[in-house]
Amino acid sequence: MGMSARDRVIVAGLAVLVLASVPAWGASSHDATSHRRFDDPSYWTTVFDDPARAAWQKPEQVVSALALRPGQCVADLGAGTGYFSRLLSGAVGPTGTVLAVDPEPNLIAYLRERSEREGTANVVPVLASHDNPRLPAGLVDVVLIVDTYHHIDDRITYLRNLRRALRPTGRVAVVDWQKRPLPVGPEMDHKLAREQVVEEMAAAGYRLAEEPTFLPYQYFLIFAPR
Numbered sequence: 001m002g003m004s005a006r007d008r009v010i011v012a013g014l015a016v017l018v019l020a021s022v023p024a025w026g027a028s029s030h031d032a033t034s035h036r037r038f039d040d041p042s043y044w045t046t047v048f049d050d051p052a053r054a055a056w057q058k059p060e061q062v063v064s065a066l067a068l069r070p071g072q073c074v075a076d077l078g079a080g081t082g083y084f085s086r087l088l089s090g091a092v093g094p095t096g097t098v099l100a101v102d103p104e105p106n107l108i109a110y111l112r113e114r115s116e117r118e119g120t121a122n123v124v125p126v127l128a129s130h131d132n133p134r135l136p137a138g139l140v141d142v143v144l145i146v147d148t149y150h151h152i153d154d155r156i157t158y159l160r161n162l163r164r165a166l167r168p169t170g171r172v173a174v175v176d177w178q179k180r181p182l183p184v185g186p187e188m189d190h191k192l193a194r195e196q197v198v199e200e201m202a203a204a205g206y207r208l209a210e211e212p213t214f215l216p217y218q219y220f221l222i223f224a225p226r
Contacts, residue, residue: 045110048081056184056216062146063087065212065220066173068096072141075099075126075165077133078148080107082114082123088144089120096122099135103128131158135165146175147185147218150192159204163225172206172223175215182217194219 063084068074070093076085079100088098100111100123111125128134131154135143143162152158162172177185179193198208198221206223213220 045081048083053083057083057218058215059084059087061212061214062144062175062220063091065210065214066091066142066144066171066222068092068142071095073097073099073139074142074144075101075133075135075140077101077128077143077145078151079111079125082111084144084146085111085115085123086118086120089123092122094122098123099126099140100124101126101128101133101135103130133162133165135162137164138167140165141167141170143170143172144175145173147177149174149176149197150186150190155200156204159201159206163205166225170225171209172201174201174221174223175218177218184217194221197221 066074068088068091072092073096074088074092076082076088076098079085079102082100085098085100089096092098098120100115102108102111102125105127108125108127111123115121115123115125126134133143143165149155159172166172174197176197177191179188179191181188185191197219201208201221201223205226207226208221209224210222211220212222
């Protein structure tokens, strides 16, 4: 389903930076939550946009598995330096919108510069609050959360509130690290088991709808609201 002209005006307004600097995704502690500083885009581009990442992240396959359609609205939650934003931009086309969401102001500035440099006019950077993604109510078709779920504190409350942003047929896709020794990714104590993610999403009001299995180091879980 495409976005109406009114919806697109609402979404465009999200490009305004709505909050001063915030340090992390959440305000209270939560099991295995990883807190890191992401205020240096020049460093994080060497990590997130490392060409070697494509071999195991398989970004084209991830985006393809989301089955996005032209005109849809997709939120890249924890967009970082925009690794997925360009591919998402192509998937929803010029009539669609990519909300590149991050709570770090320096990354938001970088995302805007990258969008201008790459000519992805449908990528709209959104500065999130630590406990609120700042997404428009009822307009988002898909929320993609890659390597970010384990950074969110008080996740069940956060994910319950995230439902407000979804259309009735909306979905939330979580890609995060398998809880086992891996050649990439965070420390073991900052990883969450797949089963814990499924349990937390269920507690927040979602059901597991799909589970693509082509990623070697991460689980890929697609949820729909119950």
